[in-house]
Amino acid sequence: MVVKTDLCAFSGLRIYPGHGLRYVPATSVQTTRPVFPFIHKKARALFQRRRNPRVISWSQLYRRQHKKGNVELLKKSRKKKVQRTDQRGFAGASIDFINAQRRQTEEQRKQIRLSTKKALEERKTKLNAKKNEQKKKLEEAKLSGKKPAAKTAQQKIVPKKQSQPKAKFTQTR
16 A cells, blocks of 8 residues: 655655645735645744755755765765776886786796896906006006196187277266
């Protein structure tokens, strides 16, 4: 069995049969008068005092506006975050380079490390050899009494621009 319910004109609450009251405003101008159902005297009094139901905290309009209640509806409407699986390069590394690094085996990584170590050692030995040669040249120069040729920066002599005399302005009367 379905029970016919009314909605309160002020609060928006349901009014079941046998409850509430109806208000018909008495105006001499209107021929067809609206009938306002109210759930209780408090709602009718607030309606007659022209209070805004959006400000009254217990009315349905206020609760809807401030998202009170309806917790079940909110839970259903939430979406799960979809995890993105886009792959892209970063910091100067293309996606192909990154994928190649991922596909490398441990043996390949060891070989790469060894080759970089060897290259570093070779570079260091070359630098040390150069330094040793320079030291030998300096020692030989000291023993022979000559000063080693130092690099000197030659300065160019550039004449200054002579400023032209400024014209004097005289007032004429």
